[in-house]
Amino acid sequence: MNSSASTKERILTAAELLFAQRGFDGASLRQLTAAAGVNLAAVNYHFGSKDKLVEEVFRRRLDTLNAHRLAALSKVAGQPQTTLEDVLDAFIRPALALSSDGSGSLFMRVLARAFAEHDDHLRQFLSENYGHVMRQFTAEFARLLPHLSREELYWRIDLVTGALTHAMSGFGMIQRKSGVSETAHREQTIAHLIRFAAAGLSHP
Amino acid sequence: MNSSASTKERILTAAELLFAQRGFDGASLRQLTAAAGVNLAAVNYHFGSKDKLVEEVFRRRLDTLNAHRLAALSKVAGQPQTTLEDVLDAFIRPALALSSDGSGSLFMRVLARAFAEHDDHLRQFLSENYGHVMRQFTAEFARLLPHLSREELYWRIDLVTGALTHAMSGFGMIQRKSGVSETAHREQTIAHLIRFAAAGLSHP
DNA sequence: CGTATGCTCAAACGATCGTTTGATTCCTGG
DNA sequence: CCAGGAATCAAACGATCGTTTGAGCATACG
Numbered sequence: 315m316n317s318s319a320s321t322k323e324r325i326l327t328a329a330e331l332l333f334a335q336r337g338f339d340g341a342s343l344r345q346l347t348a349a350a351g352v353n354l355a356a357v358n359y360h361f362g363s364k365d366k367l368v369e370e371v372f373r374r375r376l377d378t379l380n381a382h383r384l385a386a387l388s389k390v391a392g393q394p395q396t397t398l399e400d401v402l403d404a405f406i407r408p409a410l411a412l413s414s415d416g417s418g419s420l421f422m423r424v425l426a427r428a429f430a431e432h433d434d435h436l437r438q439f440l441s442e443n444y445g446h447v448m449r450q451f452t453a454e455f456a457r458l459l460p461h462l463s464r465e466e467l468y469w470r471i472d473l474v475t476g477a478l479t480h481a482m483s484g485f486g487m488i489q490r491k492s493g494v495s496e497t498a499h500r501e502q503t504i505a506h507l508i509r510f511a512a513a514g515l516s517h518p
Numbered sequence: 519m520n521s522s523a524s525t526k527e528r529i530l531t532a533a534e535l536l537f538a539q540r541g542f543d544g545a546s547l548r549q550l551t552a553a554a555g556v557n558l559a560a561v562n563y564h565f566g567s568k569d570k571l572v573e574e575v576f577r578r579r580l581d582t583l584n585a586h587r588l589a590a591l592s593k594v595a596g597q598p599q600t601t602l603e604d605v606l607d608a609f610i611r612p613a614l615a616l617s618s619d620g621s622g623s624l625f626m627r628v629l630a631r632a633f634a635e636h637d638d639h640l641r642q643f644l645s646e647n648y649g650h651v652m653r654q655f656t657a658e659f660a661r662l663l664p665h666l667s668r669e670e671l672y673w674r675i676d677l678v679t680g681a682l683t684h685a686m687s688g689f690g691m692i693q694r695k696s697g698v699s700e701t702a703h704r705e706q707t708i709a710h711l712i713r714f715a716a717a718g719l720s721h722p
Numbered sequence: 723c724g725t726a727t728g729c730t731c732a733a734a735c736g737a738t739c740g741t742t743t744g745a746t747t748c749c750t751g752g
Numbered sequence: 753c754c755a756g757g758a759a760t761c762a763a764a765c766g767a768t769c770g771t772t773t774g775a776g777c778a779t780a781c782g
Contacts (some may be wrong), residue, residue, distance in 0.1 A: 339544060343770065353729095354731090354732090354771095355730075429634070472684070473681040475684065479680065480679070507677075513721035514681070557762085558741095
């Protein structure tokens with residue numbers, strides 16, 4: 315159609331990198347457009363405003379992440395032989411796959427930054443696009459942990475979320491050792507996070 | 519001595535609130551000095567720069583927090599009958615006491631924000647003032663969890679740190695129910711966090 | 723060919739930022 | 753009482769921010 319698709323993608327990619335590095339306020343549109351090799355006015359032309367650009371950065375990744383998570387959850391939800399580890403796998407694996415993806419490896423860090431910033435507008439946007447996913451997972455956790463009160467369950471999910479967000483956003487020590495393949499390392503990391511989360515969720 | 523002590527304290531208190539609410543970059547010195555009821559130039563006069571003010575906000579709270587944590591740790595470290603829960607108590611209780619303190623309740627949120635922001639200068643400052651505390655706790659964890667490899671231990675401590683930071687910074691659902699005293703609620707919360715952290719650290 | 727449309731560009735806009743200045747007020751020690 | 757450093761104040765500085773403007777360029781269609 316038009317060459318603007320390339321320009322929009324270049325902006326989104328550069329924005330993801332700079333937002334992860336310097337935060338949403340810290341990354342200026344001048345740095346951003348310079349890194350993307352486009353004109354300063356291109357952001358407002360293609361996205362309307364900087365805030366809309368931030369939303370688009372999230373939407374591009376969250377749409378696929380949510381789809382993968384829900385698809386994986388639907389395969390195990392409600393089934394009698396499903397274990398806690400199965401549900402955690404459905405939650406963690408798509409995020410790790412995104413982290414391992416070269417073009418999306420920075421997004422989890424952007425997501426963690428969004429959690430840390432208390433911007434009401436951004437939180438509302440995330441809640442609208444992310445809330446139903448967490449609700450479905452919470453419902454399945456509740457089914458598998460019937461001995462926990464509602465309050466207790468929310469507590470533990472909240473703590474697990476904090477741990478996973480912290481770890482997957484790049485603060486953690488998810489660093490592949492030499493001699494370990496990318497796939498093997500990812501499986502190792504997933505197993506690690508699942509065991510930790512399962513222990514935190516289901517301890518007596 | 520001089521009335522500047524009051525001015526400095528007013529600035530520090532207002533800064534803690536605004537930094538927690540809007541972040542370090544998001545809170546401007548004009549908002550800050552207006553909230554504190556002091557002149558705009560007072561920040562640069564008393565602290566030298568905004569960055570130095572940020573450091574002072576941390577220093578004021580971290581000094582006492584670290585002291586309390588190390589004092590509690592020294593009572594149990596190295597002793598044969600010490601449990602994992604004892605060490606976690608030494609780590610968590612001082613932070614919760616700070617959160618419950620009226621004047622310092624916002625600091626944990628400021629601390630979480632500092633973790634999220636990847637500002638190198640701030641991270642170096644925190645590492646200098648905080649690193650030795652984490653090293654001492656890590657050493658004690660290593661003593662109590664001898665079956666874990668060094669890498670495995672770091673992994674779990676990192677995840678626990680993420681969970682506790684997330685929870686204690688106010689994202690979590692640490693909300694006192696009506697009819698529960700402040701002290702009772704704090705003990706309840708501490709017990710909660712300790713059980714979660716112990717499960718995550720020591721699971722097989 | 724002419725023109726309409728989508729896009730890019732340099733330049734400027736007003737606002738806000740952290741910081742500095744210089745005068746003024748406050749307060750204390752001699 | 754009064755000299756002098758400490759503290760406060762209004763005002764301005766230069767820099768940078770997100771956004772807007774209007775001209776220029778390209779491509780596609782009648």
